Amino acid sequence: MACTACHGAQGRAGPDGYYPRLAGKPAGYLYNQLLNFRDGRRHYALMTQLVDPLTDAYLMEIATYFSALDLPYPPPAAPAAAPGVLQRGQTLALRGDAALRLPACVACHGEALTGVAPHIPGLLGLPRDYLNAQLGAWRTGQRRAQAPDCMAHIVAQMGTEDIHATTSWLAAQPLPASAAGRKPAAALPATKAVLPACGSAPSPLGKPP
Structure with missing residues (x-):
């Protein structure tokens, strides 16, 4: 293939x-x-x-x-970022930043950050350079999604330091040990936060993939 x-x-x-x-x-x-x-x-x-x-x-x-x-996934690389940077990344990933109108990563990507079926990817098990490249592509318009493009909106609110902090922390996190824990969640976690709408293409099979 x-x-x-x-x-x-x-x-x-x-x-x-x-x-x-x-x-x-x-x-x-x-x-x-x-x-x-x-x-x-x-x-x-x-x-x-x-x-x-x-x-x-x-x-x-x-x-x-x-x-x-x-x-199975390989173990994550050891983080190179300073502890304060990793702490900021953890805060953004798990709690977001209301002052910057940034939702937590877990609000959309699942409580374990392993994604939510059928359309939302996990954020763990990805190299920091790849995560940086994707967020950078959204900032510059090189990567877009079906409208409404929620990630483009979110990344536009993030400064370079916050992007670095978030990707550094995410890349350092291990996947859940069990096969069941690594699977995408079946539904979004409960939250009182107002989340941006995200677009997606319909399945060509006439049913959810």
Whole structure:
């Protein structure tokens, strides 16, 4: 399969941290990203070339295949950031910052930060450089999502130091030890916070992926 040439055996992630893990990601999220590359909301010429001739239904098949893979994660890299930076990152990830109108990462990405099925990805098990690149791409408009693009709105409220703090803390966190704990949650956690609306493409199969 062409995907594994860059994303690693069984979609475990490429060795350089540039190509992210596919295995175990929510199917709806993977499907949306394939559409985004094909339709110009994300920019990487090789990905666009690969998915451009593929139908929506086949993209959904690819997403469903990788989503079903339940594989262990490697341990996270030791954090290089200072303790104060990591503390700020933990605060933003777990509680957000009301003064900056920043919701906590856990409010959308799940209490364990392993994602929420079917459309919201987990944030653990990803290299800091990859996380920085994605948030930077949202800030510059190089990465977009189906409207309303909630992540573009959130990242626009974040300063460079807060992005660095958040990604440093996230990249240093281990995945839950159990296979069940690593799976995306079935529903968003309960919260009183007002969360931004997020867009998503409908499944080509006429049902949730």
